Structures are given as structure tokens and as C-alpha cells.
Amino acid sequence: EVHLLESGGGFVQSGGSQRLSCAASGFMFRNYAINWIRQAPGKGLEWVSGISGTGTETFYADSLRGRFTISRDNFEDTVFLQMHSLTSDDTAVYYCAKERESSSRGAFDSWGPGTLVTVSS
Amino acid sequence: QSALIQPASVSGSLGQSITLSCTGTSRDIGDYEYVSWYQQYPGRAPKLIISEVYNRPPGVSTRFSGSKSGNTASLNIFGLRIEDEADYHCISYRVNVGLVFGAGTKLTVL
Numbered sequence: 001e002v003h004l005l006e007s008g009g010g011f012v013q014s015g016g017s018q019r020l021s022c023a024a025s026g027f028m029f030r031n032y033a034i035n036w037i038r039q040a041p042g043k044g045l046e047w048v049s050g051i052s053g054t055g056t057e058t059f060y061a062d063s064l065r066g067r068f069t070i071s072r073d074n075f076e077d078t079v080f081l082q083m084h085s086l087t088s089d090d091t092a093v094y095y096c097a098k099e100r101e102s103s104s105r106g107a108f109d110s111w112g113p114g115t116l117v118t119v120s121s
Numbered sequence: 122q123s124a125l126i127q128p129a130s131v132s133g134s135l136g137q138s139i140t141l142s143c144t145g146t147s148r149d150i151g152d153y154e155y156v157s158w159y160q161q162y163p164g165r166a167p168k169l170i171i172s173e174v175y176n177r178p179p180g181v182s183t184r185f186s187g188s189k190s191g192n193t194a195s196l197n198i199f200g201l202r203i204e205d206e207a208d209y210h211c212i213s214y215r216v217n218v219g220l221v222f223g224a225g226t227k228l229t230v231l
Contacts, residue, residue, distance in 0.1 A: 035220075037167075045159070045167065045210050047220040059219050095166055100178070105155040105214040107172035114166055 002026040002110040004096050009115030012086055018117055020081040022096030027110075029077040030054065033099040035108060036070065036081050038092035048094070051079060053102065086119045093117075124221030125149070125211055132229040133201045141196040141226050143211030149221060151192040155214035158187060158196045160207050161225075167210060171196060198228075206230040 008020040022034060035050035049070040050059040058070050069082040079096060093116050097108035126144040133139040143150070143158075150156055156174045159167035169178055171187035174194060184199045194213070198205055211223045 037222075044224040045161075045212070045222045047212070047222060050220075061219060100169070100172060104172060105153075106212040106220045107155075107157045107169060108159075108167075109169050109172075109178060111166035111168075 002098065004098060004110055004112035006094060006096050006112045006115035009094065009117045011118050011120055014087055014119055014121040016086055016119075017082070017084045018086060020083070020094055020096075020115060020117070022079040022081075022112060024077045024079070024098070027098070030074040031102075033102065034072065034079040035097050035099065036079075036094060037097055037108070038090075038094045039114075040089075040092040043092075046092070047106075049081060050099075083117075086117075088119050088121060091117060091119045124215065124218075125213060125223035127209075127211060127223035127226045129224070130227045130229065132231055133198075134231045135201055135203070137201050138197065138199045139201065139228075141198070141209050141211075141228070143194045143196070143213075143223050145192050145194070145213055145215075145221070147192060148218075149192075149213040149215035150189060150194050152216070153214050154189075156187070156189060156194040157212050158185075158194075159210045159212070161210060162207050201230050203230055 003025045036048040051070045055072045072079045093114040095114045098110040100107040100109040158171040161167040186197045210225045
């Protein structure tokens, strides 16, 4: 059974940094792209970033490029999201999600339960 | 403002069939078959119910179907049940941008 579990959320001061992790199991990790999607309290979903199975290709939402960095460790079956210069606008539940197949573009068939990042001023 | 336009709320009666809309542009929905729909209950992670406009993943009820016309994608729900009351989100690939979501539609079953 596919399983994704995010960690690393919590309270962070405005202007600070946070590193999120997404631990995966139950599938051939290196064969699948993993994405981060976030949801601010009471708001809709927002795509944040994605990384190919090999890790050679990375993608970012334009508004976040430069502050967020996605990476993966295919030996530890884990994806990371490093976030810098955080503001209250970054307060959200951050989900990691597995793409259904390599060319599915936005079809995420497995999600973690999410981790809450709260940026306080 | 979200890149894709969804109505904030829709309601329907038990047993009724309804359609949720998701309107984009020729740079996303209009030109690509990469539209997915997600169902989300409060406090829970989203669940994929439609991918690539029409495809229903294994285990998803046949009461859900997807379609597209021009720049607008639609999620059709047949025979509304109480358990269909949830938030529904659409997502599409957009050229030179990546992935864009709508703000979501809250479905109320009366």
C-alpha cells in the first residue's frame, strides 16, 4: 500500500526558514514524480513544486521560485522542501502527493495527511 | 485570484444530478487534456476522482464523470448522496506556468 507522510511543520518566525520532509513507502519511489501542494486555512489548494523521479527535473510555482527548493533522496525514499524568507502568506497545510504516472501532470493518486506550517510575525 | 474559475458553492438534492464547472483559458484547459478533479472532506487530504479530463481511477464511484468543452471542464455527479457533500477542486496544466488550481467548490447536498 502506498504511504506518504509529511513532517517538519510547526511554528516559524516571519523571515525564517523551514524544511519539510515527505517519507514514502509502498511503491517504486524512483519511478514517480512527487509534488508539494499547500492549502492556507479556509482556502483552496495551491500547487507549490514538483520533482521528477530521478530528481533531474524540478518545477516551481512562479510566485515561489527562488524562495523554495525541492529535492529528493532516492536511497531514503524521501522528498524535501526547503523554504526561506517565510511570511504569513506561507501559513498553510503542506501536502506531498505522488503523480499517478510519469506524464500525468496534475493527477496525484496518493497524498500524505499534510503538515501545518504557521508563520508568526 | 485563482487561475481557474470555480463557483464557490453549489447545492443539490438527494438523488439529483449536478455539474460543477471549472473555467480556464486556451493556455490550459482549452489546449490540454490535463485536467483533474479532487474531492476533499474537511480536515482531510484531497482524493483524486477524475484525471486527464475523463478518466476515473480504480475504486472511484461511476457516479462521477468528467468532460470538457472549450476552455471549461466539468465534473458531473449522478444521483447525489449525502457522502458527496465535500469540497471539489479542479487542476490543469498551463503552458509556461505549470499546474494551476481553482479555488474549489463547496457542494451541499440538501
